[in-house]
Amino acid sequence: MNTKCKPTHLLILFMAMIISACGMDSPASINISGTVSVDTAEPVTGPVFLLFTDTADFEAIKAQPLDHVITMISCPDNGSYSLDLAEHGVRRNDTVYITAILDVNYDGGVPYPDPGDYIGFYINSETMQPSRTMQSDNRNIDITINRLIYDYQxxxxxxxxxxxxxxxxxxxxxxxxxxxxxxxxxxxxxxxxxxxxxxxxxxxxxxxxxxxxxxxxxxxxxxxxxxxxxxxxxxxxxxxxxxxxxxxxxxxxxxxxxxxxxxxxxxxxxxxLMSSSDYAMTIDGYFEHPEGYDSSSKPVFIMIAHTDDPGALFTDPLSVVKAFKKLDPGMSSFSIDLSTTDLEPGDEVMVIALWDKDYSGGFPSPTAGDMVGYYQNTDLDNFAFTIALAESGPNTAYHQASGDWKFQLNKKMYDYNTTVEFQLDPSSRPAGMVEGNSLICLVVHDDGVNNLTRNIDDINYVTGMALLPYVADPNHHYSFPLFAALDEGIAVTLAMNSYVYVLYDRDNNGMPSSGDNIAAYWENNFFTAYQTAPKKIQITSDENNFLLGADDGTKDPYGVRFIGKTY
Missing domain, CATH: 2.60.40 (Immunoglobulin-like)
Structure with missing residues (x-):
């Protein structure tokens, strides 16, 4: 807005100041006090004034000062001020806007903020409003003059x-x-x-x-x-x-x-907006940084997500991320305060690192070429992406060079969006399946599977994972996306040799565990002694993948079936 004031406006403003100070009843004091400080990029001089108004709209103040100006005072050299606004017509619960002006070009008369002057104003940090609801005693109303006034609209x-x-x-x-x-x-x-x-x-x-x-x-x-x-x-x-x-x-x-x-x-x-659980919990940790990450790099963000789905960070981040912190470039250790979140002891959370390599400000945004890491247990018998929070702690996410818990920033983001869709063969269902229990759906790159036993032997090669509720309807179609972030060790091409596994989560704990029934995209052939076994398939990254037909020479539409094995 244009903050210059014409001489007629100056005269009216002066009259408003005089009128506000005369003839007002004061049934109850409205005392206000505080300090005004100056924090400018370059040393500047000039008198400081405090303007009290009933609006933050400077155009309205300029046009109708008699209606909006409560009073204006010159601030003492020591920066402290104190006055009773009741003498100027203010009553309890009135809303007052307080502006401090450093008038660099002041030459006498009534001051007004012009381009080249500096300004500061009171903002209530609790309500996030640029105003104060007046009480009888209003102390520590401190204002910092730190904004140069420009001339634009x-x-x-x-x-x-x-x-x-x-x-x-x-x-x-x-x-x-x-x-x-x-x-x-x-x-x-x-x-x-x-x-x-x-x-x-x-x-x-x-x-x-x-x-x-x-x-x-x-x-x-x-x-x-x-x-x-x-x-x-x-x-x-x-x-x-x-x-x-x-x-x-x-x-x-x-x-x-x-x-x-x-x-x-x-x-x-x-x-x-989250409620605060008020539990004094923190998560401390350290990740193994990749080559090229140093003090001149773009920042790494640590995110705490209330989910067990690694893909949720990329599809609906605001629904799962409870806290995040931007680390100084080159830093790989962190401590994150969770006391202002709604997380409680016992909640399962993921700890995720994102190296936003094209970060230019604002919220972190995973894009192609960025690097991602998860704190995870890589032991196949205790496979986990989450940790349970403890009130008394310690809650930690430290990379273990020789242990099972790893936190490596080693997954690269790719620019693709693809899904896998399938039906479960109803004739292969094991006894005791409960509708609504989880199906743990996995796509694993060929390099992470033992090609002899067809068992998973490296979870870093998991390229897609989702928890889907089991549906008894034999015609139901299941669908889940592949990860956008894949391990650096994977040779990413448009078509990657992969295996598709589906585990029936018998204990419904959200992770593969002993006794879970295994289903897979399958085949019968000489090499598997004509027993149903997981079959390698090319998963393409530029289109959806429909596993609606078994490759056994029949027209069986059920491409995924239980193979008579448990985890």
Whole structure:
């Protein structure tokens, strides 16, 4: 916005200050005090003023100061201030906006923020609002002047689309996002505030960008829409956060802001704000870093996900990721605080490392060429991708050079999206199968299977895995995706020799364990003594793979059957 003020506006502002100080009854004191500090990139001088208004809209203040200015004071040299706002008409529970101005070009008269001046304003870190609801005593209302005022007008426009309704707080944010706790945002990086009322499936919005602290163009702005669904005025459990989102992953996406209106910033992503379990739990760990990862590299992110599905990180990350942390480049050890999440002792979580090799800011985004690692137990008899959280700890995810638990950043992301689809042969079903129990579905690259016994001998060569509920209907089709991140040791081609296994999870623990019945894409031939055995198949990465016919010279549609063996 243009913050220059015409002489007529200066006169009106001066009159507003005089009127606000005269003839007001003061039935109850509204004391406010704090400090004002200056933190600018270069040393600057000039008087500091505090402006108290009933709006954060500087255009409205400039146009109608008599309606919006409560009072203005000159801040003492020591930065401390104290006054009774009741003397200026403020009453308990009134909403007041507080702005501090360093007037670099002040030449007497009534000050007003101009381009080249510096500004700071109060933001309530609890409510994330740029205002204070006045009580009788309002102490420690501290403000830092740290934003240079620029001369531009910019706005963002779009549509909010979801099923939620109510008053929506809009926030434009040009800072880093280092956790899923919305209240941890850097308040100094908020570039715009606004509200809109949503009564239906969608509502159009427009949000002005404040010309304070950053010049245009900006290429790293998030747009958030906060729904206070529990009406307590605080972002917390029960509320919802909507945002401008990546259409593929649903994670918050940064947008580019230029001079003038910026349209098409539609808010379609959504997540519920977590409640805090308040358990003082942490996860400490260390991963084995790959060649080329050093202090000049792009960062590695550690993510804690409440899931046992490694593929969920890439298909629906916000539904499973509970905490994440961006490590300093070259760092491979970490400690992550879980106390602000809704995780509880006993929850099973995955610990995942993502080296975002094309990271340019914002949320981590796995793309082709990035590297991924899972903390996992590689012992085939104790195969596991998850650890159970303990309240008293220690919760650890340390790579073991000579043990079974490994944390290696050794899986490369590829740009493909393919699935495997199959039917289970009903005539091969073992006794005692319970509808709804899990089927553990695996695709394993040929190099991870003993070609003589057809048994899996290296889980690093698992290229796809999913837990699907068993359905008794013999015509039911099962489908699951392949991983987008594959071990560096796999020679990735459009068609890879693989085996397809399906385990009936008898104890329903989500992992292969003793006694689980084994099914597989199968064959009978001379080399298997005409016994049903897993059969090698080419899994293609550029299309879906339908295993709807057994390769035994018949028209049997059931390409996957139980082979009479257990894990």
């Amino acid at each position: 910019a706005s963002i426009e779009g549509t909010i689309t979801n099923a939620l309704t109510g008053t929506v707080t809009l926030i434009a944010y040009a800072g880093s996002v280092d956790s899923l706790d919305i209240t941890s945002l850097d308040m100094d990086k908020i570039m715009g505030y606004g509200t809109v009322t949503k009564t239906g499936e969608s509502v159009d919005y427009s949000l002005d960008i404040m010309p304070f602290g950053r010049n245009v163009p900006m290429d790293d702005v998030y747009v958030f829409a906060l729904f206070d669904l529990n009406n307590d005025g605080i972002p917390n459990a029960g509320d919802a956060l909507a945002f401008y989102a990546d259409g593929a992953t649903g994670v918050p996406l940064q947008c580019v802001i230029t001079q003038g209106p910026n349209s098409g910033i539609n808010i379609t992503g959504q997540m519920e």
